[in-house]
Amino acid sequence: MARAVTTRELYDEIEAGTVPMILDVRNQDEYAAWQIEGSRPVEMRNLPIWMAVEQIEDLVHEIPENTVVVCAHGNGSDLLLDMFADEGKVVRNLEGGTAAWAELLVARRLPDLHDGIVAWQVQRPSKACISYVIGVPGKKAIVIDPARFPQFYLDLVASEGMTITHVIDTHVHADHITGGPLLAEAAGAVYSVPIEDTGKAPTPFANTPLADGEEIDLGDATVHVLNIKTPGHTPGSTCISLPGSFLVTGDTVFVRGVGRPDLTGRAEELASELFHTVHNVLQPLDPATTVLPAHWSFANEIDENGLVQTSLGHVFESALLNEEDMARFIQEVITSLPSAPETYDTIRLVNSGRKEATADEIEFLEIGKNQCAASTTT
16 A cells, blocks of 8 residues: 555545545645535544554554544655554655645546537535536637636646637635636636626736627637626626537536625625626527526535536526526625635635736635535425
8 A cells, every 4th residue: 555645546545435534634724715625425534643642552543453643744754654564654745735735637528518519527625616618629729717727727728639729717716825827827818707797997917808699700600609608796797608518607606505695895796786697698598509508505505416516407507596686686685795814805816917916925815625616495
């Protein structure tokens, strides 16, 4: 048994149900902020490293063989392995710790597409965030809501001989730092983020906002991707449609619930816009349309194929989305909201180009899963 496990190996083992336990030796407040999660539950235990050192003899009898030990960067947990080894217990260390886990991206291919299109749902387990790559092999590709690791997307499209021509953020994100401008620059692609979300001021990065109803040709005359304005989560929120196939919904609607409208300080106004988006834009669409959101909230939203997806018809089984009275809709959405993390205002400023952040600041800003849903009831 190897002494160390990579983030992808740990993710795959969690999915396979072969991880006996994760022993997280970070401080309790760090653990409370976020933990390692995969596509299925795994037994977890938190014990700060200084306590683990003091209790090593008891731990040897309390944790199973091949437990994965986790700390912030993989150094302290690696030293702890020697202490376990001295006691005859075989455990493993997560290489790079939770900092490395925060950078893990997992690409899952979307099935049953038409006209020669290929697409991937790219999941970021640490944030429960999702981005998408859509393209035609040997021709063009677009990337939607990318994480801040451009090489992953460049390598993915290169595997199909594609060239990224457009990088799109469906809105200015509040929960994570976008990789949009950086990826667009690296790929020589057009970057688009809604101007309604960037303060309508010039951005320090090139930005070509998409118009409502604008189409993007992927290199085949029969293949077009359609941009649809769906304000509510933010003033400029958009969905990206592949007509007859799927709808990438950003934070407008999720497998459960809708995007919270309060992150720009305009909760009631945006909740009313969300009401109109739900009833006037989304409800008239084909209920068989596959909904591909930008986040999930709970592991049980990941289906048996490892994808976060549902049908538009299922989304509209929610009592909230069937609420016909706008005042009651607004009230229900707003009263479901927990307090937003304090970091969200700063992240929005960084993503709209109005503030710079160092690598250390970004690591701190991105701690924890997204909290972008207003309601997760069905």
